[in-house]
Amino acid sequence: MFIWHYLTLLCLGFALIDAKSIKKSQANLLEPTLDPDEKLGKIGKSPPDISNDVQRVQVPLGATPGKNGWQGKWFPHAPGQQQEAIELKMKSTTEEVPPLEFTTKDGWQGKWFPQAPGEPHLVKKKPLVDNKTKSGKSTTQDTWQGKLFPQGPNESHKTKQSSCDDGKSNLAVDFDPNDIRDSLNFLCISSNHSLYQPDLSREAILTEHFLPSAYLPPAKCLNESISYSHLPATNGPYRPMPAEYGTYSYLPPQRYVRNLAEGAIVMLYHPCAFPGQVKQLQDIVGGCLYRHLVSPSLALSPQRPLALLAWSRSLEMSVVDRQLAADFIQKHAKQGPLAPEELSRLIVKRQTYKEGLLREAHLVNTADDYELCGYLQEDM
Structure with missing residues (x-):
């Protein structure tokens, strides 16, 4: 009896413990998620009516969707088409290729390169000797209708001369x-030399010709003649190639005017002038600057057979005046429409006219003549 009561109490104890654990576990359970419509109904609002906007489709449980009920596209294939796609792919990869004999000349309308199938490879050889030249005769102007450059066969080499100015042709x-006959330009043919005797009472004449500041003299080729409105010429057209600086047996004005344009001083003397006076003036000019030219000229008068020329200016003298000559050179040298800032860079590269050149000019200080007549100022 005692044992029975003891077992009864033990069972009641276990039952009480299980009830407490169940109640405790229910306190930790989350509230089940409600449908949006149920939530709206729970808070007192009616769910919206979407019966007109949404079409509901019910699919029987366990049924698989098929092609008849689906209007869209299947990816990668519709149900039941997987095996068909594999079979089609295998069939396309094992398609037979027609043999080469079907692609022959009969079925090809174009051209074959280098030859059609089945034809032997042909190599065309060009004969080294033409049938027309087997006799040993070379082609000449008789068989050639065009022009031969630079000359035809068996013709001597011809050098085409410059049509403008090279300083040597068409002079x-x-x-x-x-x-x-042109030697009369530098020979004294006067029978009366006393006409050219120095006269201390005869004053020198300085002549200046006005030119616009923008005036640029034209350079003319040797196919045109050049004449001047005044003598001795100090401006106007000239030949393109300048003369080499120095002393000449004769230098035409068409040449030295080009040098005047770049700031040179030209000394002219009559062929009948007294040699002592010529030598004295020549030493003055050669000692004042590098860019100078010396030449005889018949353009000077017997009264004043000595002259110094600059661009658009001339100084004619009967007797050499050292101070007057130095002042003229210092004032008017290195002036002209073509006067360069640095002549030394030009004279090294350019070609010059040298016909009749007796002695080249020597440098006084530099080719740019940065100081004019410096030694004369020390002596005076």
């Missing part, structure tokens, strides 16, 4: 150094 337009 007879101005002065021909090889023609004895």
